[in-house]
Amino acid sequence: MPQLQKKLILCSSRYRIRPWKMSVANQLYQLQEVDLKLESVEQALSQIASQLGESQAVVRTQTELRSEHQRLEELRRQQHPAEWEIDDLVNKLAAAEEQLYSGRIKNPKELTSLQHEVEGLKARRNQLEDKALEIMNQVELSEASVAAKSSELKRLETECHRQQQQLSSEMERLKAIVSDLKQKRELLAANIDSGAVEFYGELKKQKGTAVAKVEQGICRGCRISLPTTELQQARGSRLVLCSSCGRILFLP
Numbered sequence: 001m002p003q004l005q006k007k008l009i010l011c012s013s014r015y016r017i018r019p020w021k022m023s024v025a026n027q028l029y030q031l032q033e034v035d036l037k038l039e040s041v042e043q044a045l046s047q048i049a050s051q052l053g054e055s056q057a058v059v060r061t062q063t064e065l066r067s068e069h070q071r072l073e074e075l076r077r078q079q080h081p082a083e084w085e086i087d088d089l090v091n092k093l094a095a096a097e098e099q100l101y102s103g104r105i106k107n108p109k110e111l112t113s114l115q116h117e118v119e120g121l122k123a124r125r126n127q128l129e130d131k132a133l134e135i136m137n138q139v140e141l142s143e144a145s146v147a148a149k150s151s152e153l154k155r156l157e158t159e160c161h162r163q164q165q166q167l168s169s170e171m172e173r174l175k176a177i178v179s180d181l182k183q184k185r186e187l188l189a190a191n192i193d194s195g196a197v198e199f200y201g202e203l204k205k206q207k208g209t210a211v212a213k214v215e216q217g218i219c220r221g222c223r224i225s226l227p228t229t230e231l232q233q234a235r236g237s238r239l240v241l242c243s244s245c246g247r248i249l250f251l252p
């Protein structure tokens with residue numbers, strides 16, 4: 001005979017001598033109601049606990065903002081040398097042009113070479129100006145991106161703070177419910193034979209629910225119609241198990 005079955009017989013024989021009390025099946029059903037509520041509240045609590053802490057969106061935006069700041073600094077570092085180089089070239093070009101158009105150089109070979117130099121300097125200046133312009137554009141874009149990400153981060157942090165506060169107060173509310181339910185469970189269990197409570201606990205561990213309500217002759221644990229003899233037995237003070245799913249039958 002299975003261990004649980006033996007325990008049931010032991011429990012049932014004890015309850016038969018106290019038929020005036022609320023049926024044990026009923027008591028165990030009340031206990032199960034509290035246990036199921038406890039399970040669902042504890043599940044909600046652990047879900048909240050996993051949501052507490054830094055938000056992923058905040059962390060991601062902080063990282064993005066940091067790297068955009070670094071990019072902006074790097075661009076600004078490139079901006080000044082480019083401008084200095086242009087200034088330097090502009091001075092060299094002015095000097096070369098001044099020499100070219102001064103009329104002081106008569107030698108055609110020298111003049112041609114100076115002309116080439118001026119053209120080369122102009123080309124280099126244009127190149128550098130394009131580069132400086134490109135850097136300037138990138139700096140502007142990066143500044144706009146930093147501003148947008150900063151305000152996004154601020155919005156996310158405010159939102160996250162509000163959510164965390166809501167979660168914390170919900171957590172406190174649920175903790176109070178858990179404490180009430182545990183107290184209620186203790187009181188209920190204290191009035192039930194410890195053997196029956198133990199039997200119920202083992203059955204519940206196996207099946208998720210240990211006590212099944214019987215409604216219109218149907219076991220709500222497995223939704224199977226119960227034989228008349230089983231129903232009659234379940235009306236008595238003994239604990240009767242559903243022949244189909246093995247749960248304790250409770251007739252309200």
Ligand SMILES: [Zn+2]
Nearest residue numbers: 219222242245
């Ligand atoms: Zn059943």
